Amino acid sequence: IDEMFATAPQSxxxxxxxxxxxxxxxxxxxxxxxxxxxxxxxxxxxxxxxVPHGWAVDIPAMVLASEGQKMAAMFHNxxxxxxxxxxxxxxxxxxxRMHARNDGIKPFISSVRQGYWGxxxxxxxxxxxxxxxxxxxxxxxxxxxxxxxxxKVCRARVVxxxxxxxxxxxxxxxxxxxxxxxxxxxxxxxxxRRMNEEVEILVRPNPEQYTWILKLLKTRKExxxxxxxxxxxxxxx
Numbered sequence: 069i070d071e072m073f074a075t076a077p078q079s080x081x082x083x084x085x086x087x088x089x090x091x092x093x094x095x096x097x098x099x100x101x102x103x104x105x106x107x108x109x110x111x112x113x114x115x116x117x118x119v120p121h122g123w124a125v126d127i128p129a130m131v132l133a134s135e136g137q138k139m140a141a142m143f144h145n146x147x148x149x150x151x152x153x154x155x156x157x158x159x160x161x162x163x164x165r166m167h168a169r170n171d172g173i174k175p176f177i178s179s180v181r182q183g184y185w186g187x188x189x190x191x192x193x194x195x196x197x198x199x200x201x202x203x204x205x206x207x208x209x210x211x212x213x214x215x216x217x218x219x220k221v222c223r224a225r226v227v228x229x230x231x232x233x234x235x236x237x238x239x240x241x242x243x244x245x246x247x248x249x250x251x252x253x254x255x256x257x258x259x260x261r262r263m264n265e266e267v268e269i270l271v272r273p274n275p276e277q278y279t280w281i282l283k284l285l286k287t288r289k290e291x292x293x294x295x296x297x298x299x300x301x302x303x304x305x
Contacts, residue, residue: 071235071276072123079123079233079277082240086130087161096237097131101244104227108247114224116186118215118248120267121279124231126159128242129187133162140165140179141187173214180222188226190215190263193286200260201289205268210287213259216251226251230270232277243270 086093108115119125133139143159143166146152156166165184167175180186190211199210219226228245245266251259271278286294295301 069280072278072280074235075233075276076123076279078235078238079127079231079240082124082233082238083127083130083158086127086134087158090134090162094131094134096239097127097242098239099242099244102242104244104246108225108227114180114183114185114222116180116188116215116218116222116224116226117229118188118190118226118263118266119229120270121189121191121282121284122231122271122277123279124233124240124277125189125279127240128229128231129164130159130162131242132185133164138164138184139187140167140176140184142167142169142173142176142189144169173218177218177222180218180224186218186222186224188215188218191267191284192282193284196287199287200257202257202261202264204264204285207285207295208289209264209285211260211264213256213263215248215263216254216256216259219248219251225249228266228270230277232274245269 082093105115117128119128129139129141141159141164143156145168146155160166165179167179176186191209192212193210194212196210199212201208202211204211215226218224225247227247230243232241232243234241248262248266251262254262283296286296288294
């Protein structure tokens with residue numbers, strides 16, 4: 069937990085540095101398996117990145133945009149209007165389309181079909197109605213199996229991606245994994261579990277990079293108490 073709270077501000081500082089001093093920041097960023105997306109680009113296929121909620125989550129999209137790649141993502145408005153303006157101004161430093169979640173999914177789909185590479189965060193809690201309860205690390209999670217439908221309607225390949233900020237070297241490593249082509253024929257429960265599986269694979273080596281402070285496990289099965297309300301998990305000292 070202490071390492072997570074140390075990683076958070078350092079990642080945010082690097083994001084600001086990328087916006088203000090891009091040439092300097094880009095020298096400290098290393099891609100792993102970037103040939104995966106270069107091959108997809110060469111085949112003129114669309115891409116949707118499956119990106120777990122890491123503290124440096126915005127940086128890879130900014131880097132790709134700085135290289136001339138058109139990027140599209142969805143975002144939540146911040147409650148503070150000043151912070152909302154600053155945060156999204158930094159995100160758009162090198163261009164791209166930012167679609168407000170309040171506007172629905174259609175604008176995002178339209179952008180990906182136009183050739184923008186999509187940025188999709190798979191681990192938010194969207195409630196039980198349209199989600200599947202599937203394994204997630206040592207517990208379970210209500211997971212929205214939307215990425216399978218998105219890859220079909222957007223005619224896109226889904227590529228898992230995760231940024232890791234190294235506080236010792238002050239560098240950022242961006243990890244890519246093979247496209248999730250197996251999702252095309254999967255049912256909703258399999259889709260949801262595969263999404264969580266990729267999150268686990270990406271996050272487990274560097275758990276301090278993940279935004280555990282988000283209430284990702286809020287929605288529970290009937291009869292279960294959400295962990296954030298369980299007093300036995302947070303005993304008073």
